[in-house]
Amino acid sequence: MAEKKINVKLLSMTSNPVSVVYAACKQCYSAKFSGDIYSKSIDGTVSQEKQEDFVRRIVASGHESPLEHVNFTFAIEGVSRVLTHQLVRHRLASYSQQSQRYVKEDDFDYIIPPLVKKHDELKDYFIEHMRSTQELYTKMINFLKKQGLEGEQTNQDVRFLLPGACETKIVVTMNARELIHFFKVRCCTRAQWEISKLAYKMLHIVQEKLPSIFGDRSTKCDWLGYCPEGEKFSCGRYPIKE
């Protein structure tokens, strides 16, 4: 068992995303067939620059539903169960998470929060707690094994001991509209530090892949031009709405 660091990898994304969004938007206002609009976008009849410019204007206008046709799938590791508990609250996404029922946690890794890491004494307490939890977990698994029980039958009950700090792995698919929403709330300084770290890693990946949609905005204040959090919670980057 050891401390783990966050790792995010883009597994796949919709091909020709700008042309897909362009054709979907154009379909709303055109008598033509989006299949033909798409073909003309792909073969260069409509320049990439023109498509990107159009998509940028659509995003800025708040016409967001065409963005739902573009999907991104991420593989994520080195995050805590505390993080994934928050992540899965985002309902317009698909998830596949490593199970503590099918995968025995006989050598679990963990995430150390920054405030704990900052103080050697706290870090020592924390690591000792991880070690003793692991010891107890193994002791209980072995106890049940002697009763003839093993595998998911025992893992599913003994896992109740495991800490929120326990490292987990998850695959997440979100469409571009949901990603924008996710970044708006989770890149904000009010969001919890670990999910915010994940959101920024995902943001940097999609900004590089698809600048016409994700541009250089992240948090809700970037989109609104003011902070909706009120004086008590505002980080001060934008003025508070009176």
Ligand SMILES: Cc1cc2nc3c(=O)[nH]c(=O)nc-3n(C[C@H](O)[C@H](O)[C@H](O)COP(=O)(O)OP(=O)(O)OC[C@H]3O[C@@H](n4cnc5c(N)ncnc54)[C@H](O)[C@@H]3O)c2cc1C
């Ligand atoms: C700083 C911060 C603190 C938080 N604190 C808490 C807390 O103390 N307790 C707690 O329980 N949660 C908390 N949350 C989680 C929060 O309440 C949301 O559950 C989470 O952010 C998911 O966001 P969402 O529901 O907007 O988005 P998603 O599920 O990603 O949905 C995206 C959007 O789709 C629409 N939508 C989705 N489902 C529905 C629906 N059923 N009906 C209508 N519209 C829908 C909404 O417009 C929604 O914004 C916190 C979140 C943040 C960022």
